Amino acid sequence: MKSFVAGGAAMLAAAGLSMSQVAAHPGGAAGYLDDSQVKVTVTFAKAIADKLPQINQVEQALEKRFREHRYYARSYREAGVFRNTRVSFSKVRWANELLIPSVEQYTLPNLIAAVTRYELKQAVPDFRGEVRYHIDAIKVANHDVALLRGASSYVIGSVEVRDASGKLVGKADKVTANLVVDYTVDSSYQGPQLAFAETDEHNRLGPTITYFVSQALAKIWPEKADKFQRPMIVRISGPNEQVIFNNN
Numbered sequence: 521m522k523s524f525v526a527g528g529a530a531m532l533a534a535a536g537l538s539m540s541q542v543a544a545h546p547g548g549a550a551g552y553l554d555d556s557q558v559k560v561t562v563t564f565a566k567a568i569a570d571k572l573p574q575i576n577q578v579e580q581a582l583e584k585r586f587r588e589h590r591y592y593a594r595s596y597r598e599a600g601v602f603r604n605t606r607v608s609f610s611k612v613r614w615a616n617e618l619l620i621p622s623v624e625q626y627t628l629p630n631l632i633a634a635v636t637r638y639e640l641k642q643a644v645p646d647f648r649g650e651v652r653y654h655i656d657a658i659k660v661a662n663h664d665v666a667l668l669r670g671a672s673s674y675v676i677g678s679v680e681v682r683d684a685s686g687k688l689v690g691k692a693d694k695v696t697a698n699l700v701v702d703y704t705v706d707s708s709y710q711g712p713q714l715a716f717a718e719t720d721e722h723n724r725l726g727p728t729i730t731y732f733v734s735q736a737l738a739k740i741w742p743e744k745a746d747k748f749q750r751p752m753i754v755r756i757s758g759p760n761e762q763v764i765f766n767n768n
Contacts, residue, residue: 552618552619552620552633552634552635552637552638553620553621553625553630553633553634554637555633557648558636558637558640558647558648558649558650558651559649559650559651560632560633560636560637560650560651560652560653561650561651561652561653562628562629562632562633562652562653562654562655563652563653563654563655564654564655565654565655565656565657567667568655568657568658568667571665571667572627572628572629574665575628575665575667575668575725576626576627576628578663578664578665579626579627579628579631579724579725580623580624580626580627582664582723582724583616583617583623583626584623586614586616586717587617587623611707611708611710612706612707612708612709612710612715612754613709613710613711613715614715614716614717615714615715615716615726615730615751616631616716616726618638618714619631619634619635619638619714620634628725628729631725631726631729632653632655632729632733635714635729635730635733636651636733636737638714639733639734639737639748639749640737642712642747642748642749643737643741643744643747643748644741644744644747647683648683648684649681649682649683649684649689650681650682651679651680651681651737652679652680652681652682653677653678653679653736654677654678655675655676655677656676656677656678656694657674657675657676657677658674658675658725658728658729659671659672659673659674659675659728660673660722660723660724660725660728661673661722661723662722662723663723663724663725664723668725672698672699673698673699673721673722673727673728674696674697674698674699674728674732675695675696675697675728675729675731675732676694676695676696676697677694677695677732677736678691678692678693678694678695679691679692679695679736679737679739679740681737681740689740690739690740690741691740692736692739692740695732695735695736695739697728697731697732697734697735697736699721699727699728699731700731700750701721701727701731701750701751701752701753702750702751702752702753703752703753703754703755704752704753704754704755705754705755706754707754709752709754711752712749713749713750713751713752714726714730714749714751714752715751715752715753715754716730716751716752716753716754717753717754717756718753718754718755718756719756720753721753726751727751727753730750730751731750731751733748734748734749734750735748
């Protein structure tokens, strides 16, 4: 079974980034791709592993478009209510670029790792060691990759955590996390919850992965459960506007 060790100096170098560049990013002094303190290893069920190149390609294309325009439509005319997001929501600390500064490094294994490090920084900041995941299933209701589409959004997987000496901290099998989010209309939301655009809730991996990671880690540290937080969806459209996700 192929495993993915997410982050690290080698992967950053491949993307043309140094640790100092990542450290300067608003993700924090350590950077969320830096595996020097928390190593994250991810394995996937074969069906997901086989589709990883396609999943990563789709997510990177969407992420690039969002960072450039703050919407997913292919033209300003098609963007509708999202045309002015860059100006009106310029102060929002968007999760995806906070977690992973380089679009080229925006992959599913790196996303899981970056969310893990972010959540640990909030809840267990002194932890040093390794977090290992095995992902059995991922569904994101309206994702572009057919394998991921389903009636609802969820992740099923297992987690094992060991400290820096290799001692088992805890493990949880068959963690099922059906997406639960919070909402805000704050046009300058800065956290602590990871913020995603409302179009991401049912179309991108970020919110669903974030909720799974928070629930999985809460199984290991139940006394810290209230510090592992679910994703925040930033509402951009008005209360009577219908949002149609169109990235074709």
